[in-house]
Amino acid sequence: MKKIFAIIIALIGFIFSACNDWLDVNPRTQVKKDVLLETQKGFRDVLTGAYIRLKNDNLYGGEMMWGTIEYLAQHWVVATGTTNAYLQAYNYTDGSVKDRFSAIFKTYYQTIADVNGLLEVIDKKKDIFTKGNYELIKGEALGIRALCHLDVLRLWGPVPSGEISDNKILPYVKSVTNEIHDYSTYEQFVKLLLEDLDEAERLLKGVDPILEYSIANLQDETTCDVEDDFWIDRQVRMNYYSVLALKARLYFWTQDMPNAALYAKKVIDAKDPSGKKMWTLATGVTMESGDLACASESIFGLSVYDLGKKASSSFDLTGNGIHEQSFIMDYYAFPTGERTTDVRFDKQWTSLSKNGQSIYICRKFHQLSDNPMNELPLIRLAEMYFIVMEATSSTTEANGLFSEYASSRGIATADLSSNKLRTLTKEFNKEFYAEGQMFFFYKRVNATGSINYIPLNAERYVAPLPEREIVYNNK
Known part of the structure; x- marks a missing residue:
């Protein structure tokens, strides 16, 4: 069943990529999204699109697993004069390094836009869902929004054990709009993160089958009494315990x-x-x-x-x-x-x-x-x-x-x-x-030694914002 699910995900990803970025914040595509979110299946498809986006090479399909984030932790051999070499030297003024971080930043907020598209309207469409689907879909979407924002905070936010100012640092995005999003202070950002995770925990606690079945049973719909295969394989979805683990990670960070x-x-x-x-x-x-x-x-x-x-x-x-x-x-x-x-x-x-x-x-x-x-x-x-x-x-x-x-x-x-x-x-x-994970470990404890003779410090722990963000937000 897991293999079938993966094939379906891949197929949907191909279909999505063939469209004109239908989840992008663009008036031309608004009609497509509105039509899609008229049915329970449409909401499921939008949520699936967010999971697909998480697997993008700019996120957990590469850069935020074994790519950029690991070069920052000094984990790999690099060739002189390459983007990866500049990353390991924390040369944040290099154009190719800026482009790499901009792509990661953009893809995180595209994923956030994916789930925000459904979260903005799901409460108004509550009556179209069969039992438990509203809570499950909304809970997962809130969890994904929190996951992305937390990593944005960990990469572009300040060292959490250092001095935290009242300056506005990053946007916590909860709406889909063409307008520039307001920035939040560190304290405001963390508060919004916790609100999303608290709500996700509340929603999933009442319906998530991971509270009723073992992981082994949930890998095969024939061994559990669920509506359909959307409810199985919970270890590869934002489940109730994922939300608790994210709360642990957030509290640890703060x-x-x-x-x-x-x-x-x-x-x-x-x-x-x-x-x-x-x-x-x-x-x-x-x-x-x-x-x-x-x-x-x-x-x-x-x-x-x-x-x-x-x-x-x-x-x-x-x-x-x-x-x-x-x-x-x-x-x-x-x-x-x-x-x-x-x-x-x-x-x-x-x-x-x-x-x-x-x-x-x-x-x-x-x-x-x-x-x-x-x-x-x-x-x-x-x-x-x-x-x-x-x-x-x-x-x-x-x-x-x-x-x-x-x-x-x-x-x-x-x-x-x-x-x-x-x-x-x-x-x-x-x-x-x-x-x-290792770069975030060093940043969380504010390690000030050196790795491979490259010293760590507060400035090197904060990734450069995309130029567009600096211009539009006067950073």
């Missing part, structure tokens, strides 16, 4: 540690109707089965039918030059000639020789031809563990969770009563390589 730990634990402790945990940490056996990206841990992800093809072209010596430098050995920290017990080193990395030097290539998103997962995890259970381990005030709780995590990854446990941040920084780096 330095509200008690609430960050509270919501992350709600996800960690989630159980299916049989009393089993909804998600468990992946192990070497999990990866051996073909789940190299630990998609079994995915609280929210995307179904990408050609993920294996993307991985093959992105992670090799002849493709986009995305391959790991020899300092990968430092992350795994084992003496020359000695094998590490860390299952990620053996399963997620492979070594090849280039110009007589060993190069380590990430295999995380490669797919086994006979059993492709084709799932791109955007929020995983492991992240919830890291949030609680850092945010909790209880050393006992932190150590207990680290022990569970260490056991699953084949590493030695550690006492987090001392050097907690140093230990978690190293493990977070290994865990989320090629998943677009």
